[in-house]
Amino acid sequence: MTDPAIAANGLRKSYGDKTVLDGVDLAVPEGTIFSLLGPNGAGKTTAVKVLSTLISPDPASGRIRVGGHDLTTAPQAVRAAIGVTGQFSAVDGLITGEENMLLMADLHHLSRLEGRQVTAELLERFDLTEAAKKPASTYSGGMKRRLDIAMTLVGNPRIIFLDEPTTGLDPRSRHTMWQIIRELVSDGVTVFLTTQYLEEADELADRIAVLNDGKIAAQGTAEELKRLIPGGHVRLRFTDPAAYQSAASALREVTCDDESLTLQLPSDGSQRELRSILDRLDSNGIEADELTVHTPDLDDVFFALTGGTAIPTQPKEAAR
Numbered sequence: 001m002t003d004p005a006i007a008a009n010g011l012r013k014s015y016g017d018k019t020v021l022d023g024v025d026l027a028v029p030e031g032t033i034f035s036l037l038g039p040n041g042a043g044k045t046t047a048v049k050v051l052s053t054l055i056s057p058d059p060a061s062g063r064i065r066v067g068g069h070d071l072t073t074a075p076q077a078v079r080a081a082i083g084v085t086g087q088f089s090a091v092d093g094l095i096t097g098e099e100n101m102l103l104m105a106d107l108h109h110l111s112r113l114e115g116r117q118v119t120a121e122l123l124e125r126f127d128l129t130e131a132a133k134k135p136a137s138t139y140s141g142g143m144k145r146r147l148d149i150a151m152t153l154v155g156n157p158r159i160i161f162l163d164e165p166t167t168g169l170d171p172r173s174r175h176t177m178w179q180i181i182r183e184l185v186s187d188g189v190t191v192f193l194t195t196q197y198l199e200e201a202d203e204l205a206d207r208i209a210v211l212n213d214g215k216i217a218a219q220g221t222a223e224e225l226k227r228l229i230p231g232g233h234v235r236l237r238f239t240d241p242a243a244y245q246s247a248a249s250a251l252r253e254v255t256c257d258d259e260s261l262t263l264q265l266p267s268d269g270s271q272r273e274l275r276s277i278l279d280r281l282d283s284n285g286i287e288a289d290e291l292t293v294h295t296p297d298l299d300d301v302f303f304a305l306t307g308g309t310a311i312p313t314q315p316k317e318a319a320r
């Protein structure tokens, strides 16, 4: 098995006596999107800054490897493997988009010809060719973010940290950014994304970690996280009142709605639970007209995990 692109054990970071990250464990497989979610001030940006070598972890931290290199002993090698964009944008507003790109190419020691080629390709890919000769200060928020990512890609990084890449963007620009992120991953790049938009994590991330109080409160796929909290249920709708009545007495823990002939019963939506419901209906010769599964959405998960509501212990498969 290959090394994860990012692997942190017991990552700690304090500012004075304020502990921001209190033993964070993360493993991000290569070529996947990992999203770190958390309320304002949870420490997301701090995690990005540590993992991208902008600040040092506390000495009490465990082993942290990024791109196969040790963060503490080989920070230069880590820097060569990664790109960072986000709240600390590298875009210089006084010069044009093209000049920003060429400057980046210079920093990466590309020849003039290579620099021009890469710049033209990336400006085209990010739909900035038309604006290339205008000062970056005249760009819209979405254009600036696209330029920022294009500049990061000049160095051909295998791992990209995106710190809140769509904050403040309108829905169209946000969707464009999502498309860009998906394309990066389809090229094999690993993306570490922080976001305050749960929908964004749900849409993009292979795995999500929820940061709360300096610790990872839970991590897993969006589906695994949704199964962690109560609120999921199965709804059965009938057109035949007799079938509805039989189902109401055959099933346990049902809530009945006699008017709409609908039954609702709590369920985590797992295959095992659905099978047991269907088996019970079958063995009583009952057929529902409609069966729908309702799982809590990520908003419910986020509030439950970061609002102090008790949640059940995380099952093994979600903790892996």
Ligand SMILES: Nc1ncnc2c1ncn2[C@@H]1O[C@H](COP(=O)(O)OP(=O)(O)OP(=O)(O)O)[C@@H](O)[C@H]1O
Pocket (backbone or CB within 6 Å): 015, 018, 020, 038, 039, 040, 041, 042, 043, 044, 045, 046, 047, 196
């Ligand atoms: N240089 C610093 N010195 C002291 N405290 C800091 C410093 N940088 C961040 N903090 C504190 O660390 C905590 C975490 O901040 P961080 O920016 O990592 O949170 P965040 O999850 O990214 O929040 P947001 O969603 O608001 O961007 C905050 O309480 C912040 O005040």
